[in-house]
Amino acid sequence: MEASKYGSYNMNKSLTLTTDVVNDDNLLLTELRVLLLMKVANNFLIFNNCSKTNGEIIKLCSKSLVNDDVIVCGPILNSKGSKDTETTSKVYYDQRTLDMRLMAEHKYGLRITSKPGWEEFFAKLGSAAVIIEMLQNRPNNCTTIDINNHYIKNASFILYNCARLSTLLKEFEKRVSENVYPPLIDIDEINFSLLEQPEEWELLYVYILQFPVLLKNCIKDIDTCKINVHYLVAHLGSMTSVFSGYYRRIKILIEPRDYLFNVLHARIYLLKALEQVFHNGLKLLDIEPVKQM
Numbered sequence: 347m348e349a350s351k352y353g354s355y356n357m358n359k360s361l362t363l364t365t366d367v368v369n370d371d372n373l374l375l376t377e378l379r380v381l382l383l384m385k386v387a388n389n390f391l392i393f394n395n396c397s398k399t400n401g402e403i404i405k406l407c408s409k410s411l412v413n414d415d416v417i418v419c420g421p422i423l424n425s426k427g428s429k430d431t432e433t434t435s436k437v438y439y440d441q442r443t444l445d446m447r448l449m450a451e452h453k454y455g456l457r458i459t460s461k462p463g464w465e466e467f468f469a470k471l472g473s474a475a476v477i478i479e480m481l482q483n484r485p486n487n488c489t490t491i492d493i494n495n496h497y498i499k500n501a502s503f504i505l506y507n508c509a510r511l512s513t514l515l516k517e518f519e520k521r522v523s524e525n526v527y528p529p530l531i532d533i534d535e536i537n538f539s540l541l542e543q544p545e546e547w548e549l550l551y552v553y554i555l556q557f558p559v560l561l562k563n564c565i566k567d568i569d570t571c572k573i574n575v576h577y578l579v580a581h582l583g584s585m586t587s588v589f590s591g592y593y594r595r596i597k598i599l600i601e602p603r604d605y606l607f608n609v610l611h612a613r614i615y616l617l618k619a620l621e622q623v624f625h626n627g628l629k630l631l632d633i634e635p636v637k638q639m
Contacts, residue, residue, distance in 0.1 A: 370435065371434060371435060371436035372434055372435075372436075373434065373435040374422075374430065374431060374432075374433065374434065374435075375422035375430045375433050375435070375438060375480075375491060376419075376421040376422045376429065376430070377435075378422075378435045378438070378476075378480070379419060379420075379421075379422055379480045379481075379489070380419045382476075382477055382480055382481060382632075383417070383419055383480075383481065383485055383573075383575065385632060386477075386481060386575050386630065386631055386632060387417065387565070387568070387573050387575065389629075389630045389631075389632065390561065390564055390565045390568075390573070390575070390630060391565065391568070393561065393630060394561065394562065394565060416571055417485065417486075417568075417571045417572070417573055418485065418486040418571070419485055419486065420483075420484075420485065420486050420487045420488040420489065421488050421489075422480070422488070422489055422490075422491050423488050423489065423490045423491070424490070424491070424492065425490065425492040425495070427490070430491065433491075433493060437493065438476060438491075438493055439469075439472055439473065439476055440472075441472075441493045441494070442472040442473075442475040442476050442479075442493075443468050443469050443471065443472025443473075444468075444472070445472070445475065446468055446471035446472050446474075446475055446501075446502060447468045447471075449502050450468075450471075450502075470634055470636075471501075471502075471505060471636070473633070474501050474505055474628075474633040474634075475501035475502070477501075477631050477632060477633055478500055478501040478504070478579055478631070478633075479491060479500075479501065481575050481576060481579055481631065482500065482576055482579045482580070483576055484574070484576050485573060485574075485575065485576070500579075500583055503583070503586055503587075503590070504582050504583060504586045504628075505633075505635075505636045506636075507586045507589055507590050507593070508586075508621075508624045508625075508628070508635050508636055508637075509635075509636040509637055509638050510590075510593060511589065511593075511617060511620065511621050511624065512621060512635070512636075512637040512638065513637075513638055514593075514598060514599065514617065515614070515617060515618065515621060517599060518599060518614055521599070521602075526602050527602060527607065527610065528607055530611055530614060530615070531611055533615055536608075536611055536612050536615055537608055537612060538612050538615075538616075540608055540609040540612045541609075541612050541613065541616060543592065543595075543596060545588055545589075545591060545592035545595075545596075546592070546613070546616060548588055549585070549588055549589060549592070549616065549620055550616060550619075552585075552588075553581065553584070553585040553588065553620070553623060554616075554619050554620060554623055557581070557623050557626070557627070560577055560578065560581050561578070561630070563577060564577050564578055575631075578627055578630060578631065579631070581627065582624070582627050582628070585620075585623065585624075589620065598610075598613055598614075598617070
């Protein structure tokens with residue numbers, strides 16, 4: 347990509363990021379991507395107990411202004427391959443909010459009512475779609491966004507399955523309260539060798555146990571002004587695919603039979619850990635988990 351396709355918006359300075367700045371209706375898409383990246387980068391530093399903060403190393407600039415002291419953020423391109431200098435953040439957020447609403451209505455059969463809260467709910471979903479779409483590529487690479495393309499599959503897939511998981515765990519607790527299932531036994535008494543499905547071990551070893559390593563890899567080179575938040579987006583997307591296939595294939599909330607409760611409890615502990623990974627990952631991206639959909 348030749349340098350001329352990168353913008354000259356000067357972000358070569360320390361920034362103080364606030365919610366008001368991120369939600370500025372007049373921000374152009376490249377500016378919005380820079381600010382979202384900076385906020386998420388700072389989340390990673392705080393999560394990993396790093397001492398350096400915005401004023402020291404969280405600086406960003408366009409490709410044309412690159413030097414050794416900044417994290418490079420590539421521009422947002424339009425469908426014609428040129429830097430988008432027209433679309434504002436408000437237009438983008440509004441469109442993705444509408445996209446998420448239409449998808450929920452048509453794909454998931456969600457019934458929209460006039461009750462208070464729906465507007466705020468879909469605004470949160472739209473914001474999540476924006477963040478995932480903008481941060482799913484390597485930060486220094488350009489990203490093409492066509493706001494009329496309605497490409498929100500990755501965001502909706504992650505959020506829907508996060509909600510599906512929360513609903514499943516709530517249903518388990520409900521059945522425990524109704525004495526259908528016995529309460530969870532202590533984790534030290536769980537026989538995890540009862541988890542024999544390939545997805546169960548993939549979820550455990552690849553996505554749950556490797557999550558702390560993944561987070562460190564996202565910022566391991568930040569002292570040299572490199573950050574890889576797109577690793578986290580990819581991790582959540584792949585983890586969601588495995589969980590979705592597992593959920594469709596395996597009946598988790600089985601019949602209340604005494605000889606089945608041990609495997610049920612092992613699976614519930616696994617899914618509780620998976621939910622924590624979902625929630626921690628989304629929180630780092632400044633996305634509020636969806637608990638029902």
